[in-house]
Structures are given as C-alpha cells and as structure tokens.
Amino acid sequence: MAETNVEIYKNLGANNQQMTPLQILQLLGQANNLKLQQQNIDANTGVAESFKNNVNPDGTLNYPGLSKALAGSAGIKAPETLNAVVSNTAAYNALRQTQQDTIQKRFGAIGSLPNPTMGDIYSAGIDAMRDNPTIPPEMITKRIDEARSIKDPKKLKEWALKQGITAPSFEANVGETGTPDATGAPQVVSRGARTMQQGGVAPIINGAPVGVSPSYSAAASSEGAQSGASANALTVANDTSTTRKGMLGNLEEDLTKFTSGPGADWTKVAKSWVNRNVPKPKGWEFDPASIAGQEQFVKQAAQLSQAQFQALGGSGSNAQFNASYEVNPNDTLSQLGNKGIIRLLKGNEDAIQAKAKAWRKWRRDGNGPDTYADFSDQFNSNFDPRVFQFKYIPEKDRQEYVDRMDPADKLKFLTDMTHARKQGWVQFRPVE
Amino acid sequence: MMGAPAQQQPQAPQVNPLAALAGQTPQQQQQQQQQSPPQLSHAQLVAGLHKFGEIKAAMLPVISDPKLGKVNIRPKLLDATSKLLMNKTLTLPEIMNRIKDLPDDPQKQKAFVDQIYTSSDQAQKVLLANAVHAQDSEPWSMDSHDKHLGDFAQKYGIR
Numbered sequence: 247m248a249e250t251n252v253e254i255y256k257n258l259g260a261n262n263q264q265m266t267p268l269q270i271l272q273l274l275g276q277a278n279n280l281k282l283q284q285q286n287i288d289a290n291t292g293v294a295e296s297f298k299n300n301v302n303p304d305g306t307l308n309y310p311g312l313s314k315a316l317a318g319s320a321g322i323k324a325p326e327t328l329n330a331v332v333s334n335t336a337a338y339n340a341l342r343q344t345q346q347d348t349i350q351k352r353f354g355a356i357g358s359l360p361n362p363t364m365g366d367i368y369s370a371g372i373d374a375m376r377d378n379p380t381i382p383p384e385m386i387t388k389r390i391d392e393a394r395s396i397k398d399p400k401k402l403k404e405w406a407l408k409q410g411i412t413a414p415s416f417e418a419n420v421g422e423t424g425t426p427d428a429t430g431a432p433q434v435v436s437r438g439a440r441t442m443q444q445g446g447v448a449p450i451i452n453g454a455p456v457g458v459s460p461s462y463s464a465a466a467s468s469e470g471a472q473s474g475a476s477a478n479a480l481t482v483a484n485d486t487s488t489t490r491k492g493m494l495g496n497l498e499e500d501l502t503k504f505t506s507g508p509g510a511d512w513t514k515v516a517k518s519w520v521n522r523n524v525p526k527p528k529g530w531e532f533d534p535a536s537i538a539g540q541e542q543f544v545k546q547a548a549q550l551s552q553a554q555f556q557a558l559g560g561s562g563s564n565a566q567f568n569a570s571y572e573v574n575p576n577d578t579l580s581q582l583g584n585k586g587i588i589r590l591l592k593g594n595e596d597a598i599q600a601k602a603k604a605w606r607k608w609r610r611d612g613n614g615p616d617t618y619a620d621f622s623d624q625f626n627s628n629f630d631p632r633v634f635q636f637k638y639i640p641e642k643d644r645q646e647y648v649d650r651m652d653p654a655d656k657l658k659f660l661t662d663m664t665h666a667r668k669q670g671w672v673q674f675r676p677v678e
Numbered sequence: 679m680m681g682a683p684a685q686q687q688p689q690a691p692q693v694n695p696l697a698a699l700a701g702q703t704p705q706q707q708q709q710q711q712q713q714s715p716p717q718l719s720h721a722q723l724v725a726g727l728h729k730f731g732e733i734k735a736a737m738l739p740v741i742s743d744p745k746l747g748k749v750n751i752r753p754k755l756l757d758a759t760s761k762l763l764m765n766k767t768l769t770l771p772e773i774m775n776r777i778k779d780l781p782d783d784p785q786k787q788k789a790f791v792d793q794i795y796t797s798s799d800q801a802q803k804v805l806l807a808n809a810v811h812a813q814d815s816e817p818w819s820m821d822s823h824d825k826h827l828g829d830f831a832q833k834y835g836i837r
Contacts, residue, residue, distance in 0.1 A: 375809035383803035
C-alpha cells in the first residue's frame, strides 16, 4: 500500500503525524464553519447598523439611504436584505400615496365650503385619520398649523383648494344644490369636474369653478390642461422615483459583478434580476430580464433615460450633451460606459425628485396650477444632468471629470452646480 | 397648562402629554395609561385640537423670538398667556399655576417654553391617533366649544 503523502499537510502543523489527514480536513472544515459564522455575524451587524443609521426623526425609514448602507455594510446578507428593502420601498411608496390621497381629498373638500373655519380644518384632519389610520399624525398637524397661520378667511379657502387641487380622485357629486341664484332657484353644484388630467376638486356652478381666481379657471382651458398634464407627468414620475433608484442600485451591483473583465456573462444579470423577484414600478419600461448583452443594455437604458427626460421636460442646459443625445441617444449613452450610464439614470431620478419638490414649493408660494410652463423654464434653465450625476463619481475622480471640460462648458457646469446646491437640489457627500 | 398641578417630580419622564399639561405626576399618568384611551366624540376631539392649537399659536411668537434663551422673556410670555386668557383658552388659575414655575434663567426659560409647545403638539398628535375611535356626534362650533371641552377634559381626568 502506498504511503500517504503528508508533505502537503506540513504547513498545517501535521509534521508530528499525530493528526491524520482526515483530522486535518475536519479541522479545516471547522475553520471554514467559523469563518462563515463570523461572516454571518458581521453581516447581521452591518444590517443592524444600516437600519439604525437610516431612521428619520419621525420614525419612518429612509429607504434610499438604507439601500445604500446595506449595499456597503450587509456583506453576504446584502442581496436578500436589499430585495426586501426594495419590495418594502414599493409598498411604502404605495402606502404614502394612499395617505397623501386621503389628506388631499379631505382638506381639499373644505375649499368648496363658502366660509371654511378652523373647526372645518380640524374636522378634516379627524376625518382623514378615520379614513386612513396609517397616516402619521404629524402630516395632519403640519396642515393644521399652516391653516392656523392664515388669518384671512378668503386665503384660508384658497389654501384649502390648493390642498386638493391635484387630488387623484374625488367622487363626482352631480346634482348637489348650492346657494340660490338671483331668481331664488338653487344652482346645481357639480363637484369633482376633472379640470386637470389627474383630477380636480373645485365645485363648478354654472360652468365656473367656485371661489377660485380666474387663473384657476384657466386651468380648465387647453393651456391649463397642458400645464396640468406636464405637472402630473412629473408627479407620477416622482412617486416611483425612489423605487427606480433602488432598482438601479441593484442593477449597478449586478453589472459590476457579472459584466466586468474576461468571462463577462450578461445572462447572469438577467438571472439575478429574475431571482430578485421584485415587482417593477408602474411606468418602468426597463427590463433587465431581457438583457442579453451590452447592446440591449444601452438600448434599454436609452429608453429609460428618454422617459426620465420627458418627465423633466428636457435634457437640460448642457448644450453638448443635448446636441449629441437628440441625434442618437444610444450612441451618446454608449460613450459613457456602463458606470456612466447608471450614473446618468440615477442622477436623472434625483433630478426628478428635486424638480417635483421645487414644483410643490412653487405652488405653496401661491403660483397656480397653470404656471407649470413658467416654473419648468425657470428650473430647466439651470438644470444640468451632470450636476446630479456628479455625486455618483468617486471623490478622487471628480476633479479630473471637471478638468476634462472645455473652459466655457466648465464655467456653465460650475454655475449650475452652485445654483443646484443653493436650491438644496444636491448635496455632496463621500462617494455613493 | 391645564388643571391644578399635583406634586412636582421634576426629573421623572413625561408619559402622557395631555396629562403632563395638567400637571399630573408620572405615577398618576402611568395609572391612567394602564386604562384604555377615552372614547371621545368628534366634537370633543375638535375641542381638544382647538385648545392645544390655540396654545401652540400663542407660544409661537415667543419661540420664534431670536432673543429667547438670551434675555428674560417673562414679559413676552405673559403677553402670550394673556391672549389665551382673553380668548378663554385657559383660565387665570391655570395660567398662574404654570407661570409660577417659569425659571429666571433665560436658557431654562427657553426649555420651559419649548416644553409647553412640544407638549401641546404631542397632545394634538395623541388625539389624532385616537381619532379612529371617535364617535359621531353633534357638530362642533365655537358656541358649543366650552361644553365639548369640558366633556373632553373630564374624560381625560384633567378636571
């Protein structure tokens, strides 16, 4: 019988030959088990820290921050936890939408009262909570405080109308009688005429919205309808933006893992996507499950970027990018490389969220729903998509990125970035 | 800023903002906490929200004053509470019972005023969280406010 060659075990301290090869293998197995246990412990710690560091002051979770933290800290548990977060993000967004709908419906209805009072505001808040007990009370107290600060009853009525002006659903209540007209006959009040694509709440008497300025009436005109449709497209895009960003994060991880270096296997990108089993948000045309190679990825990315730019009302103020993108979006994106493409798509989601937030502020400042075109022109005049992509560039590469621009382009970029930071559209932290 | 205060337990945590405003001790609050929340009518809820809203509105100019925490704001606070007295949100004994605890140190005054505002805000949130149990009732109005507020205070054991 051949002697067992124990040379290979010398480094394992088997020189004394009191440990058999089997014992050595068992020891190795135990060492591997310990290593796996440590990985699990580290991953669990990473998951716990990620959750702990991403709780908002109101107790809700910061899903984008959580996704990013988990991707970096959750180790071997990152894929399953991220999947759960993305699923929860979609559910969370759906829940927030129902809460927003309920609040808009209840507070918007006050705008139809002839002389709303704070008692009506309180009642609306109570009714909203009864309709939807998941609403965080601070969403109601915030509105109560806003209403309370309005002393003029007419302005309170306008405030209430604004709360409900974009309510997605408001049941028609045709035939409800309103105050009598000059002959003493009650006028027919129809509630819920859809003055904008997404829905309107102003009651209409004899064809004109009650208690609103002529500019609100203009929202019913074709120009106003266009304004409403554009604002609606931005709002709809914003509602699922966080979910899309989470999914782009997943895709970025898959691209890095499966498509770099020799032996790149795009089929694994598709398989990983299918395995995540995460429902696509509404309007998400991107289908990683059908990507079989670089070309399809660029094509799909181009389609998504077109949808994003459509929601944004244009591809921004970067003339060079615009010129190239309009001629051939696929080629333009190809030149960015896969990482650059993901940065563009993620940056556009940030821009959608920033523009939606800016639009809400524009409205709160007293501008009507028919002024979206003016708002959009103002926003887009300083909107450079590269500003929103910038934070996804590693810090050490940012200077080079800027230095590669020609002087005029660099000046425009830095001006737009300064503007974006002042507006609070972007903040720069260490690399994401 | 409601009701007569019981023994002062300055270091104990505030459990129920509504009871805290009544000056109940934490032990009294915990005893009340063990019982389920009172069943309030819609009008009683509005009355409660209105009362705490008035307190917040009165405190807001004091909190927003940049001199808060730096100078003595007793005159400004008294001015704010006098408005609450004039619109009958609080009675004189209620105001005097709380104001007598106002510290002299500006920094402590800031904490005092913040606590009043925060407690009122928390009280509104507690009421809203209980709104799902609200029973339908006669509508609230300023004319019936005192009646509903009295019923509300009684259910919370504040008066």
